Amino acid sequence: MSEQNPPRLEAVPRRPRRSPRWLAAFVRHPSAIYGSTVIVLLLAGAALSYVWTPYDPQRANPYDQWLAPSFEHLLGTDNIGRDIFSVLLVGARVTVGVAVGSALVAAVVGIGLAALGALTARWLREGVAVLVDVLIAFPTLLIAMMLASAFGGSLLVVVLAVGFSFGVNIGRVSRPELRRVRRADFVLAGRAAGRGPVRNLTTHLLPNVAPVFIVQLSWAMAVAILAEAGLSYLGYGAPSNTPSWGRMLAELQSYIGIHPWSVLWPGLAITLTVLAFNLLGDAIRDVTDPRLTRAPVVTA
Amino acid sequence: MIRFVLTRVVLLVVGLVIASALIFFTLRVLPGDVAQIIAGTQGTPEQVAEIREQLGLNVPLPLQYLDWIGGILRGDLGTSLVTGTPVVEELAEKATVTVPLALLALVIALLVSVPFGVLAALRRNTAAGTAFAVTAQALAAVPVVWAGMILVIVFAVWLGWLPPQGFPRDGWEEPGDAIRSLLLPALTIGVVEGSVLLRFVRSATLEATGQDYVRTAAATGLTRRRALLTHGLPNVALSVVSVLALQVAGLLVGAVIVEQLFTLPGVGRLLVTNVGNRDLEMVQGAVFVFTAIVLVIGALIDVLARLIDPRQRETT
Numbered sequence: 001m002s003e004q005n006p007p008r009l010e011a012v013p014r015r016p017r018r019s020p021r022w023l024a025a026f027v028r029h030p031s032a033i034y035g036s037t038v039i040v041l042l043l044a045g046a047a048l049s050y051v052w053t054p055y056d057p058q059r060a061n062p063y064d065q066w067l068a069p070s071f072e073h074l075l076g077t078d079n080i081g082r083d084i085f086s087v088l089l090v091g092a093r094v095t096v097g098v099a100v101g102s103a104l105v106a107a108v109v110g111i112g113l114a115a116l117g118a119l120t121a122r123w124l125r126e127g128v129a130v131l132v133d134v135l136i137a138f139p140t141l142l143i144a145m146m147l148a149s150a151f152g153g154s155l156l157v158v159v160l161a162v163g164f165s166f167g168v169n170i171g172r173v174s175r176p177e178l179r180r181v182r183r184a185d186f187v188l189a190g191r192a193a194g195r196g197p198v199r200n201l202t203t204h205l206l207p208n209v210a211p212v213f214i215v216q217l218s219w220a221m222a223v224a225i226l227a228e229a230g231l232s233y234l235g236y237g238a239p240s241n242t243p244s245w246g247r248m249l250a251e252l253q254s255y256i257g258i259h260p261w262s263v264l265w266p267g268l269a270i271t272l273t274v275l276a277f278n279l280l281g282d283a284i285r286d287v288t289d290p291r292l293t294r295a296p297v298v299t300a
Numbered sequence: 301m302i303r304f305v306l307t308r309v310v311l312l313v314v315g316l317v318i319a320s321a322l323i324f325f326t327l328r329v330l331p332g333d334v335a336q337i338i339a340g341t342q343g344t345p346e347q348v349a350e351i352r353e354q355l356g357l358n359v360p361l362p363l364q365y366l367d368w369i370g371g372i373l374r375g376d377l378g379t380s381l382v383t384g385t386p387v388v389e390e391l392a393e394k395a396t397v398t399v400p401l402a403l404l405a406l407v408i409a410l411l412v413s414v415p416f417g418v419l420a421a422l423r424r425n426t427a428a429g430t431a432f433a434v435t436a437q438a439l440a441a442v443p444v445v446w447a448g449m450i451l452v453i454v455f456a457v458w459l460g461w462l463p464p465q466g467f468p469r470d471g472w473e474e475p476g477d478a479i480r481s482l483l484l485p486a487l488t489i490g491v492v493e494g495s496v497l498l499r500f501v502r503s504a505t506l507e508a509t510g511q512d513y514v515r516t517a518a519a520t521g522l523t524r525r526r527a528l529l530t531h532g533l534p535n536v537a538l539s540v541v542s543v544l545a546l547q548v549a550g551l552l553v554g555a556v557i558v559e560q561l562f563t564l565p566g567v568g569r570l571l572v573t574n575v576g577n578r579d580l581e582m583v584q585g586a587v588f589v590f591t592a593i594v595l596v597i598g599a600l601i602d603v604l605a606r607l608i609d610p611r612q613r614e615t616t
Contacts, residue, residue: 134315137594138322141553142587146326149575149583222441229443230557234572249445253561257464260453267446274441 025287032287035280042273046092055083057090057243066259075265078248079255084265087243091266094244095225095273098158102224103217105163106170110216113171114209115201118178132172140165140223144231153236155228155244162227166220173216177209184208211288218281222274229270245270305603312599319591320372323584324365355381368584377585382577387585391567397467398559398566401482401489402551408490409497409547417501418536421509422525433502439495444554448488448561455484465562485562489554493547497540504539508532534608542605545598552590 026032049057054074061081069076075084117128144161151157181187182205190200206213231237232246233253240247248266256263335351336343343351352358356367371378377387416432423429439447456464462484468477508514509528517527556568563569567586574582 130311130314131318133311134318134595135322137315137319137549137591137598139549139553139590139594141556142590145556145571145575146323146583146587149578149580150327226441226443229445230553233445233557234560236575246443246445249443249449253445253449256449256453257457260457263446263449263453267443267449270446271438271442274443275438278437278441 022287026283029283029287031279032283035276035278035283038272038276039280042092042276043096045089046096049086049089049093053083053086053089055086057082057086058241066262068261076262078252078262079259084248084262087248088245088265088269090243091245091248091269094155094228094238094242095270098155098162098228099221099224099277101155101159102162102166102227103221105159106166106220107213107217109164109167110170110174110213111206113168114174114178115205117171117175118182119197119201119205129175132168132175135165135168136172138165140227141230144227144236145234148231148236153231153234153239155238155242158224158228158231158237161231162220162224166216166223170213170216170220174209174212177212178205181205181208211284215281215285215288218277218284222277222281225270225274225277301606304606308599308602312595315595316592317369319595320369320588321365323587323591324368325361327580327584328361328364372588377588378581380574380579380582382574382579382582387582390570390582391586391589394565394567394570396471397482397564398555398568400478401486401558401564401566402555404479404482404486405489405493405551405554406547408486409494409551412491412494413497413501414540417498418505418533420498420502421505422528424506432498436495436498436502439491440499442492442495444488444492444557445561447492448485448558451484451488452561465564467562467564481562481564485558485564488558488561489551493550493554496550497543497547500543501536501540504536505532508535511535538605538609541601541608545594545601548597549594552593 059082061077064073064077064081065079067073067077067081073083073085075088078084078087113128113132117125117132120128140162143165144157147157147161148154184204187200187204190204195203228237228244229246229249232244233250235250238244238247245266249263249270252259252263252266335348335355335357339348339351356364359367368378375388377391379386380390383390416436420429420432420436424433452464455462463481464484465481467481468474472478505528509532511532514524514527514532517531518524522530552568555566556571558564559566559568560572567589571583571586571590574586
């Protein structure tokens with residue numbers, strides 16, 4: 001705190017305006033370009049599937065089994081004659097849903113744990129820190145399987161498991177950030193102005209740790225998509241009447257000896273999407289971390 | 301140092317207690333009557349009551365928990381609700397597949413990540429260095445299931461070098477056969493986890509290149525590369541070792557999926573089957589062992605990191 005000049009209250013909370021530079025760096029960042037493009041395509045595909053798909057993704061057609069890719073069936077057909085491209089489009093809905101849902105749960109759990117671990121009384125802080133260290137040892141898949149053994153498998157289980165375990169991660173990563181920001185002058189000013197702890201958290205603390213959060217959430221979405229694939233493959237994710245990329249892998253597995261190409265598409269879709277969220281997270285980190293922006297941006 | 305180890309051990313014990321409680325109560329508090337499940341849909345209320353009595357389900361939950369903990373301390377994880385065999389026995393049998401699989405995968409992951417990670421950092425401004433980094437980034441996004449399928453297609457279906465799935469019925473009687481059937485699964489986990497690790501190795505090496513002591517060493521007449529290899533790499537090793545703790549979790553999760561894909565009779569497959577059967581005893585035993593392994597290895601790595609890092613040793 002400056003001793004000579006007590007800061008003017010209204011001037012302090014304003015952050016320096018640097019969003020244009022931030023944005024300029026972002027739109028030129030190759031990872032950001034790739035990530036945003038794929039994510040926009042994913043969202044567009046999922047939205048499109050509600051109004052139009054080339055063929056009915058649910059209808060089996062015994063005469064059209066295992067057709068090779070052609071103009072009629074862009075990516076060919078599967079074991080029961082469904083158009084693979086149509087199933088992929090509809091499967092994108094599950095991907096989007098799982099990614100967004102997991103990120104929401106992760107954000108709530110993460111903010112909660114970080115706030116508890118950074119802003120409360122010492123004994124509670126230390127307790128939460130130990131708890132977080134233990135929770136982080138639970139692999140996502142195990143949490144999901146524990147939930148599945150009690151509730152049965154569903155996409156909700158995937159969302160809860162990924163959201164929870166990544167929330168713990170976020171809590172751990174953003175706790176030091178939050179503790180650092182907590183001592184900043186503008187937070188004290190907020191307190192002096194009569195703001196309660198919760199309001200102070202939402203108006204002053206969270207915006208300042210937001211970049212760290214957004215980066216983590218982007219990575220959480222990548223993990224969520226991978227987890228959906230793994231869990232749906234094991235039979236604990238999407239139910240059998242819901243097309244999902246993970247389920248497609250599970251269904252096509254028995255045929256990889258005879259029709260190896262069919263399994264290419266869902267796997268490729270998952271990989272490209274996961275890569276997009278990973279790279280988007282990297283790009284946001286690169287352009288928002290002040291320690292990194294001054295150094296030349298290292299890509300990939 | 302001794303004080304540090306003691307604190308770490310206490311933390312580990314606290315961690316194990318919290319983990320066991322979380323596993324136990326999550327599995328109990330959630331809906332689903334185990335006795336009802338065992339009795340099946342045809343079970344009469346009397347049968348259900350009898351099973352409840354047998355399993356000790358009428359005892360209050362905290363007492364059941366203490367009973368379970370007492371069992372763990374005696375090396376007894378309970379008995380499978382479905383097969384009636386002791387959980388420990390069954391886990392030990394399956395571990396003869398999963399442990400070698402995980403170790404083999406770890407070796408492959410290190411072989412992939414360390415040399416290529418360092419190379420990618422040293423050659424970061426060349427096409428080769430960029431290619432390594434980009435490939436690793438892409439491979440780290442590949443779902444383990446799909447990686448496994450592609451390896452099966454290439455090495456089992458097309459080339460016919462390795463068996464596509466399965467494990468010799470007589471286990472390790474023929475070690476050659478056993479290892480051959482573990483190679484593809486281990487390669488699957490190793491390549492995916494190795495790519496994740498590669499990114500850590502690369503950024504740790506990049507960081508080391510910029511350090512003052514490397515520059516100083518270079519100024520004393522060493523070539524930049526020699527300076528980095530002799531002075532920078534120990535620091536890289538240190539950060540890689542601490543990331544390894546997290547990688548153990550990744551390896552185990554990979555094992556669950558890969559054992560299913562390659563139909564290997566390991567702990568992961570056991571877990572998948574029993575989640576399906578709702579065999580709570582078995583699930584909680586297996587999940588606890590998995591989590592305990594991650595926690596114990598995490599503690600060991602913390603101690604190890606302190607042992608090999610002279611800076612940390614002095615600050616105690």
